[in-house]
Amino acid sequence: MADNIKVGRRKTSVARVILRPGSGNITVNGKEFEKAFPQLLSREDILKPFKVTETMGSYDVLVNTRGGGTTGQAQAIRLGIARALVDLNTDLKPVLRKEGLLTRDPRMVERKKYGQPKARKRFQFSKR
Secondary structure (H helix, E strand, O other): OOEEEEEEEEEEEEEEEEEEEEOOOEEOEEEEHHHHHHOHHHHHHHHHHHHHHHOOHHHHHHHEEEEOOOHHHHHHHHHHHHHHHHHHOHHHHHHHHHOOOOOOOOOOOOOOOOOOOOOOOOOOOOOO
């Protein structure tokens, strides 16, 4: 079987994406795509690599995600799909690169510091 497994990450989310030739079915953690991501913005984000490369409906996608929230997971899946598409067809790389779909977003939550209520917030200063 010609399965193509790639990993996508964003914030604390990790997505293992399996791409195989098919009819465009997307399964996320054993659920239907629409049930796993009820927000339209997240669904459009996940499908962006297919729209950009004009390969919509030609691959089945199986995804296992863990960690983070829905937005982080959606963007992790997007990166995994883009990487898998490049693995299958290297001619798609410039198109995906131009859209910024092959770049891993390095932004993470900043840690909380001692003596402060949050990462950057300070306790109220009292002069007297």
